[in-house]
Amino acid sequence: MIINHPLLGPRDASEFSYLGDAALMQRPDPKSETAAQDFYAYQYLRQNPPGELRELWFHEQGDRSYLVVTRNITTHEITQVELARDMALAQKTGSGL
Amino acid sequence: MGYSAFRIFKEALSGHKGWKPVWRKAEPKPRYDIIIIGGGGHGLAAAHYLASKFEQKRVAVLEKGWIGGGNVGRNTTIIRSNYMLNGNEAFYEFSLKLWEGLEQDVNYNAMVSQRGIINLYHSDGQRDAYVRRGNAMKLHGADAVLLDQQGVRDQYPFLNFENARFPIQGGLWQPRAGTVRHDAVAWGYAHAADKSGVDIIENCEVTGFQITNGHCTGVTTTRGDISAQKVGVAVAGNSSRVMAMAGMRLPMESHVLQAFVSEGLKPVLPGVITYGAGHFYVSQSDKGGLVFGGDIDGYNSYAQRGNLPVVEDVCEGGMSIMPMIGKSRLLRMWGGIMDMSMDGSPIIDKTHIEGLYFNGGWCYGGFKATPASGYSFAHLLATGTPHATATAYRMDRFSKGLMIDEKGQGAQPNLH
Numbered sequence: 152m153i154i155n156h157p158l159l160g161p162r163d164a165s166e167f168s169y170l171g172d173a174a175l176m177q178r179p180d181p182k183s184e185t186a187a188q189d190f191y192a193y194q195y196l197r198q199n200p201p202g203e204l205r206e207l208w209f210h211e212q213g214d215r216s217y218l219v220v221t222r223n224i225t226t227h228e229i230t231q232v233e234l235a236r237d238m239a240l241a242q243k244t245g246s247g248l
Numbered sequence: 249m250g251y252s253a254f255r256i257f258k259e260a261l262s263g264h265k266g267w268k269p270v271w272r273k274a275e276p277k278p279r280y281d282i283i284i285i286g287g288g289g290h291g292l293a294a295a296h297y298l299a300s301k302f303e304q305k306r307v308a309v310l311e312k313g314w315i316g317g318g319n320v321g322r323n324t325t326i327i328r329s330n331y332m333l334n335g336n337e338a339f340y341e342f343s344l345k346l347w348e349g350l351e352q353d354v355n356y357n358a359m360v361s362q363r364g365i366i367n368l369y370h371s372d373g374q375r376d377a378y379v380r381r382g383n384a385m386k387l388h389g390a391d392a393v394l395l396d397q398q399g400v401r402d403q404y405p406f407l408n409f410e411n412a413r414f415p416i417q418g419g420l421w422q423p424r425a426g427t428v429r430h431d432a433v434a435w436g437y438a439h440a441a442d443k444s445g446v447d448i449i450e451n452c453e454v455t456g457f458q459i460t461n462g463h464c465t466g467v468t469t470t471r472g473d474i475s476a477q478k479v480g481v482a483v484a485g486n487s488s489r490v491m492a493m494a495g496m497r498l499p500m501e502s503h504v505l506q507a508f509v510s511e512g513l514k515p516v517l518p519g520v521i522t523y524g525a526g527h528f529y530v531s532q533s534d535k536g537g538l539v540f541g542g543d544i545d546g547y548n549s550y551a552q553r554g555n556l557p558v559v560e561d562v563c564e565g566g567m568s569i570m571p572m573i574g575k576s577r578l579l580r581m582w583g584g585i586m587d588m589s590m591d592g593s594p595i596i597d598k599t600h601i602e603g604l605y606f607n608g609g610w611c612y613g614g615f616k617a618t619p620a621s622g623y624s625f626a627h628l629l630a631t632g633t634p635h636a637t638a639t640a641y642r643m644d645r646f647s648k649g650l651m652i653d654e655k656g657q658g659a660q661p662n663l664h
Contacts, residue, residue, distance in 0.1 A: 152555055165557040169547040169662055171501065194659055195499040195590045195646040199488035201550040225550045
C-alpha cells in the first residue's frame with residue numbers, strides 16, 4: 152500500500168506503524184462519573200466495521216508525524232490522508248471535523 | 249453407510265456408483281432448538297457435538313456461502329498444544345486429544361498426522377522460557393521434550409545452525425503435535441453432524457437477530473425468518489460485523505493473515521518447525537508443497553488477501569533458518585481474516601442477551617482449537633455452563649482485568 156503523505160508525498164506503508172481506529176484520538180474524560188467504564192471501552196472495545204475506516208498511521212521511519220488515513224479495509228484502497236495534528240487542532244478550536 | 253477400506257473395495261467392484269454426497273442440502277425449517285451461525289470448522293464441530301454428545305435433536309447450521317470457505321480452508325493446518333498459561337493449556341490439550349480420535353468419531357479421513365512440532369530457541373533466555381513452557385504443558389498432561397542442538401540436528405540436519413545472529417541452540421519438541429488436512433475437517437464434521445440429523449443450510453446469510461425484551465428468539469436470514477431457543481455465533485473474522493446486528497461491540501479487530509505454499513518438493517521436512525527469532529512456521533504437505541506462514545499484515549482488514557511487505561518478511565524468516573528453500577519457488581498464497589482479540593485469546597461465552605451465545609476471537613490459533621472449541625461451545629449451548637477447560641474464555645474478562653495474555657503484549661491486537 153502507498154500512503155500519500157500530505158507533506159512528503161507517496162510513501163510505502165511499511166515505513167509506518169499502525170495504531171488503529173482514529174476514533175482513539177478522542178480520549179474519554181478522566182473526571183467523568185463513568186470514567187472507569189469509559190476507559191475500559193476506549194481501551195478494549197472496537198467498532199471494527201468492514202468498508203471505510205479512518206485510522207491512525209505513525210510515520211515512524213519518516214518524519215514521525217501521525218496521519219489519519221481513510222482506507223477501505225475491504226479493498227485496501229486509500230481515499231484520503233490528513234495530518235492528525237491538523238485535525239486535533241481543528242477539534243480543539245471547535246471548528247469541527 | 250460409512251466410509252471404510254471395505255467400502256472402497258465394494259464401490260470399486262460396482263463402478264463407484266454408490267457414493268452419496270457427504271452431507272445433504274437441507275432446506276431451512278421455521279423453527280429449531282439451536283441455531284449455529286457460521287458453517288466453518290468451529291460451527292460444524294459445535295453442531296456435531298451438540299447432536300452426538302449432548303443429544304440435541306433440532307439443530308441447524310446457517311452458512312452465508314458454502315461450508316468451510318473461511319479460515320478452516322485458509323490456514324497452515326498445524327495442530328499443537330504447546331501453550332503455557334492456565335486458561336489456555338488445558339483447553340488446547342483437550343483439543344489435541346479430540347484430534348487424536350477425530351477420524352473415528354466422525355468417520356471421515358482428515359489425515360491427522362502427528363508428525364511433531366519443534367519450537368526453535370536461539371538464546372539461553374529463550375531456552376529457559378521454553379523449559380518453563382514445557383513444564384507447564386506436562387503439568388496439564390501434554391507432552392514436551394527439550395532438545396539441545398544435537399537433538400534438533402538429528403531430525404533437521406539442514407537447518408542454519410551456525411547463523412551468526414540467531415544460532416539454533418535447540419528446541420522444544422511436542423511429538424504429538426502435527427498437521428491435519430484442513431478442508432476434510434469441515435467436511436468430516438459436516439458429514440457426522442448431518443448423519444445425526446443436523447440441518448446444514450448453505451447460501452443462507454443471517455441479516456439480523458430477533459431480540460425482544462433482552463431475549464434472542466431467532467434470526468432473520470436471506471431465506472426467511474427462523475426462530476430458535478438458542479442462537480450460537482461462530483463466524484470468526486466477521487464477528488464484529490455479525491454481533492453489531494445485536495448491538496454489541498467486541499474487544500477485537502479483524503486482521504488479515506497470509507499463508508503460503510511452495511512448489512511441490514520431494515519429502516524433506518518430517519514435521520513442523522517454528523522459528524524462535526522471527527515469525528515463521530513451516531511444514532510439508534503430503535503433496536510436497538512447503539506450507540508456511542508468519543505474521544499478520546498488522547492493519548485492520550476484511551480483504552482475504554494481504555500485501556507484499558509481509559510476503560517478503562515471511563520469506564526472509566524462511567531463508568534465515570532454512571536457506572535451502574531459496575531454490576524453490578513460491579507457488580501460491582492466500583489471506584484469511586482473523587478476529588484479533590485484545591489479549592490474543594478467544595471468547596466462548598454467553599452474551600448479555602438471553603439465548604445469544606458467542607464463539608470467536610481466535611487470533612492465529614483457530615484451526616488447532618477446532619474440536620475443543622466446538623465441544624466447549626456445544627457444552628455451553630446445551631447446558632448453559634462453560635466446559636471445564638474453557639472457563640477462562642469469558643466475554644467480560646477485559647473489564648475485570650482477567651486477561652489471558654499468552655504473549656504478554658497487552659491490548660495491542662496487531663501484536664498478538
